[in-house]
Amino acid sequence: MYHAHVYFDLSQELLATHLHHEITANRDDILRIFPLVMYKVGPHDKPMFEIHFNDNQQGFVNWLDQHRKGLSVLIHPNTGNDLQDHTDNAVWLGEELPVRVDIFK
Numbered sequence: 001m002y003h004a005h006v007y008f009d010l011s012q013e014l015l016a017t018h019l020h021h022e023i024t025a026n027r028d029d030i031l032r033i034f035p036l037v038m039y040k041v042g043p044h045d046k047p048m049f050e051i052h053f054n055d056n057q058q059g060f061v062n063w064l065d066q067h068r069k070g071l072s073v074l075i076h077p078n079t080g081n082d083l084q085d086h087t088d089n090a091v092w093l094g095e096e097l098p099v100r101v102d103i104f105k
Helices: 010-026 060-067 082-086
Strands: 002-007 030-033 048-053 073-077 091-093
Touching (some): 002 060, 010 048, 073 082
16 A cells, blocks of 8 residues: 655645545545645644555556646555655655654654
């Protein structure tokens, strides 16, 4: 399984909400989409929402890249090694942002 974290500034809440609705309405290959988190949580240094999906066989990553409207997205596998998943195994769409890896040590 993979996780995608869509990051936004508080001033971009409407943009993030719109993308969240687009994913919910148009993608049936998503296992779960979580509500917007309006504060920093876990290793994430910005507000974000999280998406779980099995694989990219239906082109979700490409679709997300085309619809993210400038928002940064961290995509990583869920292998059980959180540090490696959020760093070495991570792929970014858009600007790479800081991830607070100190919580994994």
